[in-house]
Amino acid sequence: AQSVTQLDSQVPVFEEAPVELRCNYSSSVSVYLFWYVQYPNQGLQLLLKYLSGSTLVESINGFEAEFNKSQTSFHLRKPSVHISDTAEYFCAVLPYNQGGKLIFGQGTELSVKP
């Protein structure tokens, strides 16, 4: 079985400050790792993913996440946030060869204040 834990349900931060949203997972099989974002009143969008290769992955809007196998973590970071980054962020895993069903964490609400 797999599970995903997002350690912070809410993260308030000031604009231009750095942020880290934490994600840990548990799995008995290998997994792919994802961060999804849900902006207010919008659908869920893929932010970035780790499939293989370099453990550091980046998104087009300045977020990055690093896969740490020994710590079973996939924390999301951004060095300087904008008001427009205010959203809910979900970490998810996809077990290999198990039909494609994503397993999500509980979500972290990022609130960026001016």
Place this chain on the structure above:
Amino acid sequence: GAGVSQSPSNKVTEKGKDVELRCDPISGHTALYWYRQRLGQGLEFLIYFQGNSAPDKSGLPSDRFSAERTGESVSTLTIQRTQQEDSAVYLCASSSRGGGNYNEQFFGPGTRLTVL
């Protein structure tokens, strides 16, 4: 092309009534998924369709929940005798292919179900 669409966007119903939620996947996507997002919680997998294979129903929470899919197109999620704990946003996603290799899932806007 068009993304995943879902209808209705909002549904308010009374406890004990049946509801049907509809999902139109991206054209050509053979895999279709239903998830549920209850308030303050992450998304829970409900059911997965892949082509003509038997669906994976392992996430359905009770026998009041069922889903159908017509070929590789529209899917309907039916909840019978709704209960207040069924209140949630129901999300549909589709991908070009399911199975072991990764194929990105594209999500619809969801249907917000409120059971009074």
